[in-house]
Amino acid sequence: MTLEARTREAVRAELERLVDAYGEVPVDRETVTNEPDLFSAGRELAEEGWLGEAGAWVENEAGEILLVRHEGAPDTWGTPGGAHDPGEGLADTARRAVRETTGVECDLTSLYFARWKTVVNAADDDERLHMLTVEFEAAATSEDVSAGADGVLEACWFGTLPDRLHEVPARKVADDGE
Template sequence: MADPLSLRTRRAVDARIHGLRERFGEFPVVDATRRNDPEFFEHGVDLFEAGIRGAAGARVTDDDGRLLLIRDGRNPETWALPAGGHEPGETFPETAEREVWEETGIDCEITGVWRAVRKRFVRRDDPQRRGYLLEVFFTADAAGGAVGVDQDRLDDGENVLAAEWFEEVPADAIPVIEDRTAPPVV
């Protein structure tokens, strides 16, 4: 008999956190819980079973110390770090590098882990059904490219509205951009 979903997913996420700490050293891990409708919950289960373990992005800076941020269609009034879904077979650093390039046109080199979020997803109508996914934000240095949004680079359904360099974090940016231990924006 297979281990329950909660145990399998928690072990997979904790193993990824352990591996990242072995490679990059200590970093904060924030725990968050999201209650999902049954259909969305089962979608999360399907993603895990397909080998997807969460999402990754990066806090990219250039040689002048500027920070790379995006605006996307899900929250067009707020600047955020470029990020997106992990794909089977990718490492989390590879996911972050791919997502930064797709969303901004900038190649980057991962230098460390900014923070991780261990996300527990719970089926709203059956709280005993739960699982875990991981969201990792890395620190990274810009390594080439030209900042800009190109719809041809984006995955289907992705809607990045703008990508820009900032000398200072704008007031309308999500809190995690400056505070590594801030709760996730859900």
């Protein structure tokens, strides 16, 4: 079986597990073309069993939202999350990534975002792989925050959301406001 077929099936199966556990979610589909070096790095990860990435919109009992700023985008705030580790489901990835990036433990309550991305090699458009990015809603089970992961500049609770949000949490805010 080709890498494209294996990653397509892995993404399909994981999305099916998530929908069974958390309910239906609209799935954005996107195709991107990566330069050969970037595609090669993604191919290596996919061959090891990497599925994509996951994060969570974490709310505490006071109704505050947990957000982080990263070195790569220091002027915007996003949900804590990170890359999938082979052998775990994306729900496990989200819980682990929240804990590693912020020190906060959480319970996932629902799935609100899914993007199935097809990645094409710019040097050979017949070479493709698939990945999944998901975002959960979650309830904090602890509240002490510490920016713990490499590249995380700051992690904190917000009662009033900042103006500059990354794309996915900004979409959530816009969708919830409708």
